[in-house]
Amino acid sequence: MALDLFTARGFDETTVDEIAQAAGLTKRSFFRYFPAKEDAVFGGVDVTGQEVVEAIRARPADEDPWESLHQVLRQWERQIHTSEQTLASLRLIESTPSLHARLHQKRAQWRRQVSDALRDRPGVRLDPFDAALLTNAAAAILDTVSQEWLRSDGTADRAALLDRAFAFLHPAATIRGHSDGPFTTPTAGRAEIRRPAAT
Amino acid sequence: MALDLFTARGFDETTVDEIAQAAGLTKRSFFRYFPAKEDAVFGGVDVTGQEVVEAIRARPADEDPWESLHQVLRQWERQIHTSEQTLASLRLIESTPSLHARLHQKRAQWRRQVSDALRDRPGVRLDPFDAALLTNAAAAILDTVSQEWLRSDGTADRAALLDRAFAFLHPAATIRGHSDGPFTTPTAGRAEIRRPAAT
DNA sequence: TCAATATACGACACCGAGTGACAGGCTCGA
DNA sequence: TCGAGCCTGTCACTCGGTGTCGTATATTGA
Numbered sequence: 001m002a003l004d005l006f007t008a009r010g011f012d013e014t015t016v017d018e019i020a021q022a023a024g025l026t027k028r029s030f031f032r033y034f035p036a037k038e039d040a041v042f043g044g045v046d047v048t049g050q051e052v053v054e055a056i057r058a059r060p061a062d063e064d065p066w067e068s069l070h071q072v073l074r075q076w077e078r079q080i081h082t083s084e085q086t087l088a089s090l091r092l093i094e095s096t097p098s099l100h101a102r103l104h105q106k107r108a109q110w111r112r113q114v115s116d117a118l119r120d121r122p123g124v125r126l127d128p129f130d131a132a133l134l135t136n137a138a139a140a141i142l143d144t145v146s147q148e149w150l151r152s153d154g155t156a157d158r159a160a161l162l163d164r165a166f167a168f169l170h171p172a173a174t175i176r177g178h179s180d181g182p183f184t185t186p187t188a189g190r191a192e193i194r195r196p197a198a199t
Numbered sequence: 200m201a202l203d204l205f206t207a208r209g210f211d212e213t214t215v216d217e218i219a220q221a222a223g224l225t226k227r228s229f230f231r232y233f234p235a236k237e238d239a240v241f242g243g244v245d246v247t248g249q250e251v252v253e254a255i256r257a258r259p260a261d262e263d264p265w266e267s268l269h270q271v272l273r274q275w276e277r278q279i280h281t282s283e284q285t286l287a288s289l290r291l292i293e294s295t296p297s298l299h300a301r302l303h304q305k306r307a308q309w310r311r312q313v314s315d316a317l318r319d320r321p322g323v324r325l326d327p328f329d330a331a332l333l334t335n336a337a338a339a340i341l342d343t344v345s346q347e348w349l350r351s352d353g354t355a356d357r358a359a360l361l362d363r364a365f366a367f368l369h370p371a372a373t374i375r376g377h378s379d380g381p382f383t384t385p386t387a388g389r390a391e392i393r394r395p396a397a398t
Numbered sequence: 399t400c401a402a403t404a405t406a407c408g409a410c411a412c413c414g415a416g417t418g419a420c421a422g423g424c425t426c427g428a
Numbered sequence: 429t430c431g432a433g434c435c436t437g438t439c440a441c442t443c444g445g446t447g448t449c450g451t452a453t454a455t456t457g458a
Binding site for chain 4: 399400401402403404405406407408409410411412413414415416417418419420421422423424425426427428
């Protein structure tokens with residue numbers, strides 16, 4: 001497997017020719033299976049999570065968006081089987097800048113979709129900025145949890161970490177039903193911010 | 200300037216040879232000034248923010264870490280002059296996957312430093328996971344603000360957006376001095392998370 | 399069984415990013 | 429004038445990635 005070569009010699013130090021040859025292929029054939037060298041690592045890791053987008057869309061419209069993200073991601077994490085291979089893959093990704101960048105890149109369109117899904121629920125009116133903010137924050141949580149899980153050599157309870165992070169960053173004002181209006185901030189003002197949910 | 204060529208023909212469609220030739224240089228000399236092609240874009244944009252790390256460290260130890268991040272980043276944003284060039288650079292970065300990935304990569308070590316700085320203040324005892332979480336969330340805020348600012352063609356008030364985002368994601372439990380102990384979440388069940396630090 | 403077709407792979411050439419090595423020039427101080 | 433140091437061009441090379449073409453091996457249909 002390519003993963004073995006990568007973990008043994010490092011990602012950048014292993015050429016595609018070597019991977020291909022180890023698999024009994026040509027470089028050209030390698031690129032018929034993987035669009036890029038990095039994708040030989042992501043093969044076993046689900047980074048797109050298309051189900052997440054649909055799960056978000058299926059959530060009740062009156063649910064707090066942050067809670068929706070929490071529940072869906074919690075369910076999604078549960079399905080990930082954290083094998084030894086997954087651990088090795090994540091470790092490699094974490095320790096290789098180009099791989100980490102690629103992961104972020106692969107998650108970019110996913111974030112867009114999730115953000116749209118949050119707003120697309122019928123009856124929901126959520127500010128684009130808020131939706132993007134919540135989504136990016138959730139992605140940051142995923143990253144942090146993964147990182148911590150790796151730091152613990154796979155012994156940490158991912159679900160517990162996730163819960164903790166979501167509880168920790170719980171938005172102050174739960175927007176629900178409609179947005180607070182067009183947020184025209186006068187030049188430098190701060191302070192137009194928090195309104196306790198539902199007065 | 201290289202930026203003009205990029206915006207005109209696209210980043211991937213512009214060769215280093217072309218940039219170099221337009222600047223009266225050789226490809227070899229180009230790489231003596233920029234470590235990579237992408238860095239010809241980041242030249243005008245401060246992405247590392249070394250001052251941020253020091254500013255964090257200079258914050259009072261009894262200040263809420265989230266508030267520290269908020270104040271420091273607010274101050275930092277103020278110093279960024281949002282010229283037409285910056286707008287063009289950011290637009291290019293946003294629309295080019297490889298550039299966006301590179302930005303994230305460049306910010307990786309910065310995030311580590313900020314996270315460490317949060318914990319390094321004398322008298323502060325902050326969980327590594329919490330520190331990383333807050334830092335990543337703050338980075339997510341920066342990203343979201345930048346993205347929204349770009350969407351508004353540079354007319355949005357960045358400081359106001361930043362304030363709004365920081366207020367919105369304000370951590371539920373403000374840790375200060377010491378952590379609040381294990382966060383046993385009801386749904387999670389197993390809570391082997393972390394020790395309250397200093398009994 | 400035989401032929402037509404599709405699929406997969408190897409072989410080769412090619413491009414662009416990035417690096418190493420070497421050979422001049424240029425300036426500045428002795 | 430000489431040499432040290434620096435900047436730059438030139439050449440050659442590696443590696444990731446792609447386009448093209450030829451060919452072998454299945455697969456299908458009669």
